[in-house]
Amino acid sequence: xxxxxxxxxxxxxxxxxxxxxxxxxxxxxxxxxxxxxxxxxxxxxxxxxxxxxxxxxxxxxxxxxxxxxxxxxxxxxxxxxxxxxxxxxxxxxxxxxxxxxxxxxxxxxxxxxxxxxxxxxxxxxxxxxxxxxxxxxxxxxxxxxxxxxxxxxxxxxxxxxxxxxxxxxxxxxxxxxxxxxxxxxxxxxxxxxxxxxxxxxxxxxxxxxxxxxxxxxxxxxxxxxxxxxxxxxxxxxxxxxxxxxxxxxxxxxxxxxxxxxxxxxxxxxxxxxxxxxxxxxxxxxxxxxxxxxxxxxxxxxxxxxxxxxxxxxxxxxxxxxxxxxxxxxxxxxxxxxxxxxxxxxxxxxxxxxxxxxxxxxxxxxxxxxxxxxxxxxxxxxxxxxxxxxxxxxxxxxxxxxxxxxxxxxxxxxxxxxxxxxxxxxxxxxxxxxxxxxxxxxxxxxxxxxxxxxxxxxxxxxxxxxxxxxxxxxxxxxxxxxxxxxxxxxxxxxxxxxxxxxxxxxxxxxxxxxxxxxxxxxxxxxxxxxxxxx
Amino acid sequence: xxxxxxxxxxxxxxxxxxxxxxxxxxxxxxxxxxxxxxxxxxxxxxxxxxxxxxxxxxxxxxxxxxxxxxxxxxxxxxxxxxxxxxxxxxxxxxxxxxxxxxxxxxxxxxxx
Numbered sequence: 340x341x342x343x344x345x346x347x348x349x350x351x352x353x354x355x356x357x358x359x360x361x362x363x364x365x366x367x368x369x370x371x372x373x374x375x376x377x378x379x380x381x382x383x384x385x386x387x388x389x390x391x392x393x394x395x396x397x398x399x400x401x402x403x404x405x406x407x408x409x410x411x412x413x414x415x416x417x418x419x420x421x422x423x424x425x426x427x428x429x430x431x432x433x434x435x436x437x438x439x440x441x442x443x444x445x446x447x448x449x450x451x452x453x454x455x456x457x458x459x460x461x462x463x464x465x466x467x468x469x470x471x472x473x474x475x476x477x478x479x480x481x482x483x484x485x486x487x488x489x490x491x492x493x494x495x496x497x498x499x500x501x502x503x504x505x506x507x508x509x510x511x512x513x514x515x516x517x518x519x520x521x522x523x524x525x526x527x528x529x530x531x532x533x534x535x536x537x538x539x540x541x542x543x544x545x546x547x548x549x550x551x552x553x554x555x556x557x558x559x560x561x562x563x564x565x566x567x568x569x570x571x572x573x574x575x576x577x578x579x580x581x582x583x584x585x586x587x588x589x590x591x592x593x594x595x596x597x598x599x600x601x602x603x604x605x606x607x608x609x610x611x612x613x614x615x616x617x618x619x620x621x622x623x624x625x626x627x628x629x630x631x632x633x634x635x636x637x638x639x640x641x642x643x644x645x646x647x648x649x650x651x652x653x654x655x656x657x658x659x660x661x662x663x664x665x666x667x668x669x670x671x672x673x674x675x676x677x678x679x680x681x682x683x684x685x686x687x688x689x690x691x692x693x694x695x696x697x698x699x700x701x702x703x704x705x706x707x708x709x710x711x712x713x714x715x716x717x718x719x720x721x722x723x724x725x726x727x728x729x730x731x732x733x734x735x736x737x738x739x740x741x742x743x744x745x746x747x748x749x750x751x752x753x754x755x756x757x758x759x760x761x762x763x764x765x766x767x768x769x770x771x772x773x774x775x776x777x778x779x780x781x782x783x784x785x786x787x788x789x790x791x792x793x794x795x796x797x798x799x800x801x802x803x804x805x806x807x808x809x810x811x812x813x814x815x816x817x818x819x820x821x822x823x824x825x826x827x828x829x830x831x832x833x834x835x836x837x838x839x840x841x842x843x844x845x846x847x848x849x850x851x852x853x854x855x856x857x858x859x860x861x862x863x864x865x866x867x868x869x870x871x872x
Numbered sequence: 873x874x875x876x877x878x879x880x881x882x883x884x885x886x887x888x889x890x891x892x893x894x895x896x897x898x899x900x901x902x903x904x905x906x907x908x909x910x911x912x913x914x915x916x917x918x919x920x921x922x923x924x925x926x927x928x929x930x931x932x933x934x935x936x937x938x939x940x941x942x943x944x945x946x947x948x949x950x951x952x953x954x955x956x957x958x959x960x961x962x963x964x965x966x967x968x969x970x971x972x973x974x975x976x977x978x979x980x981x982x983x984x
Contacts (some may be wrong), residue, residue, distance in 0.1 A: 851883075
């Protein structure tokens with residue numbers, strides 16, 4: 340294609356057999372090594388690991404078998420019936436089943452079909468946010484020559500992060516009793532060992548742990564994909580993927596464990612021994628602050644796009660951006676309401692607050708444009724909706740409808756000024772406003788959650804936080820914001836410097852001007868004519 | 873007056889434009905074009921299918937200047953568009969008989 344004709348790209352047809360064969364051999368050896376590691380019988384230090392998979396299958400089959408068998412057996416005693424009814428009530432109330440009659444077909448170790456169905460749906464919705472929601476949202480905002488590069492980056496995140504999640508990512512986030520205390524999980528679930536259809540009571544009584552792990556994986560995929568927005572159109576694909584690989588280990592896995600791990604140091608809701616009693620319902624700190632602040636630092640280290648300040652970098656298709664925005668909004672119900680990890684009343688509240696805050700922010704942003712610049716823009720509606728979704732995220736399961744309205748107004752106004760005034764004041768090239776929306780919105784969301792959270796809509800706030808909610812919770816939120824900032828900024832500086840020193844961050848000027856679609860991927864998003872054959 | 877047409881690599885357009893401004897060129901017309909020169913076609917492979925690429929995307933820019941500026945303009949384009957690799961493009965200079973500015977009716981050098 341274009342670069343070949345310009346005379347500096349190898350011809351793909353004449354590949355070198357002497358190099359290809361050792362590469363294939365190396366790949367096969369690596370694949371074999373992984374197979375040996377994962378299929379080997381469980382080692383001595385983790386004897387119970389092999390037991391749950393074997394035990395779970397019959398347990399899951401038991402309730403179905405129990406129903407027709409019941410009349411033939413001796414009539415159950417009242418106590419027995421009461422205990423079994425209590426377990427069914429536990430399912431309805433999303434509380435812990437006692438499993439007193441497990442041997443006769445109780446519910447311990449069994450997932451609840453309703454909760455499981457909602458979480459599988461939510462998982463798919465959150466993946467839908469990245470593929471294709473975010474890919475279209477960002478894809479429309481870049482120039483025509485870079486649309487595929489953004490899509491490749493989103494797809495690359497989905498592939499790479501899923502592999503890391505299986506390897507050790509899930510375990511580093513949700514494993515218990517890690518060597519680093521509340522900072523990082525353990526390796527107990529490495530290779531998703533023991534992660535099967537049985538629920539893990541530390542996180543959900545009625546949701547299969549394999550569903551839970553896939554649900555959380557979707558968050559791990561979209562977070563690095565958000566960073567892409569600040570550095571769009573000017574970073575080599577290889578450098579982005581190398582950056583994300585390191586970023587997951589240094590920033591995401593530790594931070595997600597601190598906030599959501601059952602023994603995480605910032606898990607105020609569930610960890611009574613947490614050092615910082617902060618709350619974050621669906622990822623204001625873990626997802627939006629971490630990606631937004633890392634994006635700003637990476638964008639500063641990377642430098643501006645060539646021609647920044649002289650040429651207009653106009654979105655090549657706001658139609659795609661609008662379609663992506665709609666998908667993000669829809670997918671976000673899985674993100675926010677799904678973060679209840681059950682189809683319960685907390686999820687119902689999150690569903691409502693997500694809708695209200697987003698709709699209001701979606702009006703406030705273009706309204707401010709209308710007042711200050713004379714016209715409400717489509718990009719303004721889209722940015723407002725996404726900002727509303729971002730800011731309600733940490734608060735969604737903790738605030739009521741009034742709180743959601745306040746958050747919606749703030750979400751439409753504060754990121755608006757960050758994207759229009761702050762950016763032009765400091766002249767950083769946050770190409771698609773990842774910092775303005777996700778870092779500014781996420782940080783504000785984390786803070787206002789501290790003021791607006793109420794135990795009236797979420798009884799879990801009474802478990803470990805009854806003294807803080809409505810009083811000093813915002814101070815704990817500030818501490819969590821500080822830790823998140825330190826980790827995201829410090830981690831990104833180190834990782835960006837490593838990548839810069841080894842493979843380099845930027846494409847050549849020629850490649851940047853030609854467009855990354857052609858130079859990194861050898862394809863074009865659009866062919867208006869077939870003259871080239 | 874001379875018309876100077878240059879066929880250049882697309883990514884060099886901004887540099888050429890800036891350089892032309894410096895030598896006093898006040899306007900230009902730009903086309904996205906495709907073509908090939910001495911190097912001819914290249915074989916490419918996409919998804920296992922081979923095909924020949926004859927036409928390479930280029931930018932063609934056109935300026936009309938007084939005779940006195942022509943040499944400077946050609947030198948400026950040559951310097952700014954050069955990478956030293958194949959496919960840097962070509963410059964053509966042709967005489968112009970007449971020029972008219974439509975709005976005012978000005979003629980020739982006043983009109984360019």
